[in-house]
Amino acid sequence: MLGVILMCFFCIFLGLGGRFSLIWVSSLMLLGFIFKLMFMMMSTGEVIGGSQFYPIILDWVSFCFILLSGWVVLLGIWSGLGHLLFGLRLYIGLMLIMLIFLCVFFGVWNLLLFFFMFESTMFPIILIVGIWGAQPERILANYYFFMYTMLGGFPVMVFIMLGYGVYLGFGLWYMLEEYLLVGGGVFLLMISAFLCKLPLFGLHLWLPKAHVEAPVGGSIVLAGLLLKLGGYGMMRLVFVVWVKFGILFLIPLGLGIWGAFVCGMICMRQIDVKSLIAYSSVGHMSLCVGGLLVCFFWGFKGKFLLLLAHGLVSPALFGAGNCIYERSGSRVMMAMGGYQAGFSVLGFFFFFFFLACNFGMPPSINFFGELSLYFGLLEKDILVFGMLGAGMVITGIAMLKFYSKVFNGECLKYYMEGGLNLREGIFFYFILVLLLIMSVFLIV
CATH class of the missing domain: 1.20.120 (Four Helix Bundle (Hemerythrin (Met), subunit A))
Structure with a gap:
């Protein structure tokens, strides 16, 4: 393999x-x-x-x-x-x-090898950010990333070591059921590593720092893959233990729903393109946590679709932001405007990825993933509908505000002409084709 x-x-x-x-x-x-x-x-x-x-x-x-x-x-x-x-x-x-x-x-x-691979993915990203990052703040970003990953994973490591002498290999997954009979609080410790890597709102401080300081390739892998490790780990874990943890699931569930709303508000105030995309990712991942923890079919399917869609849309957003940065020399939206006149091709991709996909407009796979998550959450409690709807609307307003400012606003300082080069064209068309294929085959 x-x-x-x-x-x-x-x-x-x-x-x-x-x-x-x-x-x-x-x-x-x-x-x-x-x-x-x-x-x-x-x-x-x-x-x-x-x-x-x-x-x-x-x-x-x-x-x-x-x-x-x-x-x-x-x-x-x-x-x-x-x-x-x-x-x-x-x-x-x-x-x-x-x-x-x-x-x-x-x-x-094997749960031990599962956790070892989960933690090992941290080191290549730390090296990529540390070697090819542009600003001195990349060292602080690596510290944040390392500390959140290690502190979140420490309870999981202790838990695995306590049971590894009794359960080996394949059966190690099933030790979770016996250990969780002691108390539901073990569940929160067990998913702490996944919540930090996802990340859940409140455990997300490392993500904007890492994205801002990472090179574009590091941001692509970080957003497209590393965040999916936490989501995949929770998908495997929750269906082993969900019967046992009782009302304690309300803590991460509440943070997930609240995070989807607050991150939309934070996106409204962002002026850095990378920070905007990073907080948008935190909002989507927090929504995934809420959808999964309701333990219904719609919540599970919605999270699965949204994780796959976000794995391609988020790299496309960082790639599009990098196209502007390479030509204008700035990621600050205050120095951008009027790019549609001279760079209409990139404007089309920005519209497709930011609004049609990231905002979740039909017929994109994001739309069906978010719709399934909403069905799962509403099946649990109809009172969350107002907060979910408000968060969705605010996130859409933030995306529209960014697109209007960058492409339809007044040309302030930079004026970009020409189209995409070969590298950028292959990059965007490849993602576009994959998203269309996923939208056709995965929603059936």
Whole structure:
């Protein structure tokens, strides 16, 4: 399963080809890995490798997230051509290491290895932000990221170590049921690592800092994949323990619903493009937490669809923001305006990704994911409808405000002319095609 990725390492570190040869070889091999995985899934059914490798098992949920990992890592490598001035081989190597960790994480059934891969994905991102970040504040952003990840994961590590002497391998998942008979508070400790990585509103302070200081490739992988680790972990965990934790689920559920509303208000006041996208992600992920914890079918399906959609839409938003930054030299919206006249192609992609997808307009997959989440939450308590509706409207207003200011406002300082270059065109059209395919096949 990982042979194609390991071959990429040989091409990179043995010095085969120049700058663009490395990118093309890595991209083609990753695409080959994805198509091979799709063929295996279609030919063997629901589970891949379950009889050959006991700890490795792959259902349709894992399969979709592994495909998403290959796509987003490919986009992260491709976007690196625009801003990397040194260390291209190291950059691609870190991206491929990240892909290995993600493939094992999404396909493993051993809880100890599951948690080890979950924590290991932190180190490639820390190196990418620390090496290729532009500002000195990247060190502080890495501190925040490291501390939130480690402190959130410490209770989970202790919990696993306490039970690993009794339960081994596959059965380690089922120790959760016995331990949670002691008290429901263990549940909150058990999901703390996933809530920090998702992140839930209130545990999100590391995310805007990391996004602002990361290069565009790091932001793409961070938003497209690392946030999905927390969502996937909760999807696996909640259906083992949801009967046992009683009313304590109201704490993360309330924070999730409240966070979706407050993040919309925060987006209204943002002037930095990256911060706007980051807080929009926090709002969507908080909504995912609320939808999953109601433990209904609609909540689970809505979170699954929204995680997959956000895994492609969020990289597209950061890529679009980087296009403006490369041409204007600024991420501050106060210095932007009137770009529609000279850069209409980017205006179309901004409209599609910011409004049609991020805002959740039909027929995008985000619309069906958010609609399923709302059905699941309303099935639990109809009183949340007002806050959910207000949060959705406020987020839409923030997106419209940003788009109107940047593309339809008065030209202040910069005037961009011309269209997308080859790298940017491939990047945006690739995401556009994937989103259209997902909107057709996953909502059925």
